[in-house]
Amino acid sequence: MKLSDIAERVGGVLEGNGDLEITAVAGLREAARGDISFLANPKYAAQVAGTHASAVIVPQDWDRAGKCALIRVENSDQAFAQVAEFFYEPVPLSPPAVHPTAVVAEGAKLGEGVSIGAHVVIDDGVVVGDGTVIEPQCFIGYKTVIGSNCHFYPQVSTREFTEIGNNVIVHNGTVIGSDGFGYAVQEDGSRTKIPQIGKVVIEDDVEIGANVTIDRARFGKTRIGKGTKIDNLVQIAHNVVVGEHSVMCGQVGVSGSSIIGSKVILAGQAGLAGHLEVGDGAIVGAQSGVMRDVPAKDFVIGSPAMNHLQAKKVIAGTVTLPKLKEKVKKLEAEVAKLSAAKTV
Amino acid sequence: MKLSDIAERVGGVLEGNGDLEITAVAGLREAARGDISFLANPKYAAQVAGTHASAVIVPQDWDRAGKCALIRVENSDQAFAQVAEFFYEPVPLSPPAVHPTAVVAEGAKLGEGVSIGAHVVIDDGVVVGDGTVIEPQCFIGYKTVIGSNCHFYPQVSTREFTEIGNNVIVHNGTVIGSDGFGYAVQEDGSRTKIPQIGKVVIEDDVEIGANVTIDRARFGKTRIGKGTKIDNLVQIAHNVVVGEHSVMCGQVGVSGSSIIGSKVILAGQAGLAGHLEVGDGAIVGAQSGVMRDVPAKDFVIGSPAMNHLQAKKVIAGTVTLPKLKEKVKKLEAEVAKLSAAKTV
């Protein structure tokens, strides 16, 4: 695609040779000749000078010259995303069908325009809504109900009675509805399994990453609210309830029966103890360990987690501890001297 | 089911309309009309007043009225678990068989009453004990030996020579026997693979959650002792040995060659360095980072982990650090004044 065409399509101002043939998009660092790149985060401004890209999309007020062509736009991040789509070759869609190697129980009900991939297994009593795509090698357990326009990537598995809303996306290898981790301790210290006879409910517009695990409830429902987004390798224990439009980043773990509100953000590797409540709009920092309820809109960090302003003071305090110790030592010497003088 | 029937079956005292038709169980918060709920943890007592449940199972000495019917019992948690089972519809069991799409090597030996699901692959030399269920899409590697009455959920995989005892439950997506993480560093900084030619042994009555990884030994055996329970997304490295009736919560990681005793509890996201020993009955708190041996029955928390009483003092100390700094500053001023006075 000609650089001048790109500039026109994103409504940008071109500086440089519009006849350049652009063949791909790339980050500033890894771009090669023929690539177009972009600068959005000022942190990377220094990389523009060194990039091998043939052109860079920059903010309108970019004040440094580059050795390559520039396209000035209002929102460089957004313009670049647009350009990236010009070069994107989508995976060709096969017409919806049930692959002949899929094993679909007779009692399962598939809606209109449903795609069932190779080697999928669908148990009895399953219902799949219109337009939903189940990619190869998924397992859909007994009486699972899946809404319309969902997309299950390969090797997802759902256990019996799972309920999935509409427009839900689940990435490869994710497990929904495995048994909760519940045992009764016997007198000899051995553990007997407490039956986990609840289910998992995933509401509309939820997206779940790869290799996530969401356990079924002991009884009742583990629930993920509408529009919530869950990243890879997250663990959600039995009877957890998550509100709407919340975000759980990679490797977060939530223990049993905790209640996460709406529009909550749990950053990467954060862990929550069981039977807690995290209020609406709260933010839990990366690697934080939440041991007690978090009020709505609070922002907590640390392990154990506390309000981030308090935590920052504590962290600042610990970092200057060696200095504080020195001061105390000096004081002790001076006080000893003063005491001795007084005694004399 | 009539509420009066439920009260009778759990041996409880009914207060309210016994003719109410109960159709499901649910937690206090999410219950709707027709549901029965329960109060066991006093933390949730306030929720009884607001619940939409038609009935609540409460402890005998519950002293507050509710707008719904009550059933008083000695152990409300246990009674509710019993009621939950009244409403549980189990997944219908197919008669044991090998699904026609399963690929079972000729040399594999299947016991009596074994179920092999759709698209399962069983390698040569595998032995499966009586009554064991291997759900769809599992992979059982060369010469793996599985005991009796085990249950493998879909998409479990075991590598060659794995040994599994009796009554072992393994949840979806778990990998048993993958290579340990071992490399020899070359002079140029590159790494060459050290062959991982040991195996994994899982003893009787172990339960393993979803998407867990347990690596085979470099040589010898990685071993999980009888009755131990492992939650989702746990990582167990090569040559780790775990004793009997221990518990490893979600996202725990144990590094190579560490030895975990019996009746040990590793709470969620705890991590252990390699070549450590954790004594019998020890408890490692959530998110703790264990860097040295833990004595039997010790309870450690923190990263680096230390005895929980010591750790609590340290944490309390850090939280009051800003105050301590103020005190030192004040002392410095006073001492300066005293010294000046003395000099004068």
Place this chain on the structure above:
Amino acid sequence: MKLSDIAERVGGVLEGNGDLEITAVAGLREAARGDISFLANPKYAAQVAGTHASAVIVPQDWDRAGKCALIRVENSDQAFAQVAEFFYEPVPLSPPAVHPTAVVAEGAKLGEGVSIGAHVVIDDGVVVGDGTVIEPQCFIGYKTVIGSNCHFYPQVSTREFTEIGNNVIVHNGTVIGSDGFGYAVQEDGSRTKIPQIGKVVIEDDVEIGANVTIDRARFGKTRIGKGTKIDNLVQIAHNVVVGEHSVMCGQVGVSGSSIIGSKVILAGQAGLAGHLEVGDGAIVGAQSGVMRDVPAKDFVIGSPAMNHLQAKKVIAGTVTLPKLKEKVKKLEAEVAKLSAAKTV
């Protein structure tokens, strides 16, 4: 195998009965009669006296007698690894073939000597290099290109356009190329998906553990450099770039767009925030939380992570905090006394 034969093959000096029949290798603790074990790490020296092994491989200067036979060698770890291989029974290789249950798209190109296991699914446009083994139940997405002599264990999945070099090993359940975690927040707090239209590139000689997740780039490439080794349950977000010969231990998490240099070591459960840079040869300790760039060759620990020498002082400071508080209390009392005396 006779013990004398073993001693001869490893070039060691035998002390004891060379006619002993050795049948297996094992660690000192779990060895039984007929096993040969070894001592390499002095930490385990005390275990030699108590082992049930019939023979132990020891360093040449081992000065304590044992009740079992000994083989003295220069490098006992290496000699034992050699012996372990004498007893290793490799999994018999089937001649390379495409299993009849595999579903391979017509447009896919398979090299010479390629093995495709049972129930594998290979999408259109895929290219697989000579000698590569794809074990059962893998999914290889549209136009994925895999080099020569790679080994994919069962149930690996790659999404469309993934590029894999030569001699790459990927363990069970790993997901390569799932969507990055990127959303645009709307005014009402809901999130809309940002298309993730980049890809993943895995260079030559990389090994990736079990149940790992590596997300595709938002645009451009997520890249894992030549010779890098990744352990189980690691999470690598979109647009991360990892250099050559780096090591990422179990359960590490790297957030979006971070750049990891070459010969970097990220120890277990370490987490990195997004848009960071970790310089060549840097080491990040276990469970560390990296919040800002790490200079080349630096060694950081802690959460938030800092240089390990500074961090050790801080940790030492926190551990002695209760003592420091005592000292300050004492000083306050003495200063109060001195002030009172002065006033009088």
